[in-house]
Amino acid sequence: MRLVIVGPGRAGTALALAASTAGHRVVAVAGRDPEATSVAASALGADALDISDPMPEADLVVVAVRDDAIGEVASAIATAAAAAGPAAIHLSGAVPVSALAPLAAAGMATGSFHPLQTLPDPARGAARLAGAWVAITAGGALRDRLIELAGSIGMHPFDLDDEHKAVYHAAAAAAANFPLGALVMAESLFSAAGVSFAAARPLVETVVANAFELGPRSSLTGPVARGDAGTVESQIRAVAEYAPSLADDFRTLVVVLARIAGATEIEERWS
Numbered sequence: 225m226r227l228v229i230v231g232p233g234r235a236g237t238a239l240a241l242a243a244s245t246a247g248h249r250v251v252a253v254a255g256r257d258p259e260a261t262s263v264a265a266s267a268l269g270a271d272a273l274d275i276s277d278p279m280p281e282a283d284l285v286v287v288a289v290r291d292d293a294i295g296e297v298a299s300a301i302a303t304a305a306a307a308a309g310p311a312a313i314h315l316s317g318a319v320p321v322s323a324l325a326p327l328a329a330a331g332m333a334t335g336s337f338h339p340l341q342t343l344p345d346p347a348r349g350a351a352r353l354a355g356a357w358v359a360i361t362a363g364g365a366l367r368d369r370l371i372e373l374a375g376s377i378g379m380h381p382f383d384l385d386d387e388h389k390a391v392y393h394a395a396a397a398a399a400a401n402f403p404l405g406a407l408v409m410a411e412s413l414f415s416a417a418g419v420s421f422a423a424a425r426p427l428v429e430t431v432v433a434n435a436f437e438l439g440p441r442s443s444l445t446g447p448v449a450r451g452d453a454g455t456v457e458s459q460i461r462a463v464a465e466y467a468p469s470l471a472d473d474f475r476t477l478v479v480v481l482a483r484i485a486g487a488t489e490i491e492e493r494w495s
């Protein structure tokens with residue numbers, strides 16, 4: 225496929241690099257910052273364009289700007305994109321495909337392609353796309369082409385309808401971000417105990433592996449899951465003594481876990 229990338233940021237450039245490695249051709253990169261655009265374009269052997277420039281012929285225009293700017297950029301590029309090719313996508317898991325309405329009105333097939341992966345920079349992102357799952361919101365021939373694109377990069381495609389995007393994105397945030405909140409807390413508590421956070425790595429990695437082998441609910445261990453109310457109480461008192469600023473958050477998470485584990489006595493005691 226010939227691709228035009230609009231928005232040379234982390235996700236757009238990561239996808240472009242991965243697609244290029246897989247044998248697709250990135251014919252142009254369009255951006256509002258000339259320097260960033262030309263860095264990304266030269267890494268891909270593509271033309272560097274301004275957002276308002278005409279685009280070369282392409283099979284797919286990828287609108288890779290931040291979520292809030294998708295609608296505005298779609299309006300700005302509508303004429304050039306529709307002249308360039310038949311289809312356009314954005315990369316958001318939260319924004320509906322209707323954000324590309326100006327491109328649909330100009331005659332393009334529209335959809336979205338959301339990599340369920342964290343892409344911290346273009347090079348790491350490109351490497352992490354292989355093996356990642358990707359949510360495809362599109363119909364007809366565009367859906368088929370996006371499934372092929374995903375497969376060529378080594379991604380696992382799945383269908384997601386627009387109606388479920390908000391709850392899907394909440395799930396992705398819960399999976400990717402909520403564990404980090406707990407780990408930030410754990411890091412502080414290990415530090416209060418004089419123990420390196422690095423010591424927890426095998427434990428944390430096993431917990432994540434268990435969650436995908438046994439299911440997250442069945443992987444719960446520890447005093448809350450066992451209903452060991454006395455041990456939970458001594459933990460809560462220790463956190464209040466050694467890390468008082470974390471005491472409320474720790475207790476809140478104990479209550480959440482107790483509800484999941486069905487440990488009613490603990491849930492009621494600390495709610």
Ligand SMILES: NC(=O)c1ccc[n+]([C@@H]2O[C@H](COP(=O)([O-])OP(=O)(O)OC[C@H]3O[C@@H](n4cnc5c(N)ncnc54)[C@H](OP(=O)(O)O)[C@@H]3O)[C@@H](O)[C@H]2O)c1
Nearest residue numbers: 231232233234235256257288289290291293315316342343
């Ligand atoms: N990064 C991830 O982990 C990840 C994962 C999956 C999906 N996504 C999706 O990928 C999309 C892009 O995210 P990102 O993380 O790549 O963001 P990013 O690194 O901030 O890149 C966004 C790009 O869009 C450009 N841009 C922003 N507003 C613009 C505007 N009004 N007009 C023209 N260009 C504009 C930015 O240019 P400037 O530098 O000039 O602002 C930058 O080149 C989002 O829809 C996001 O949800 C991201």
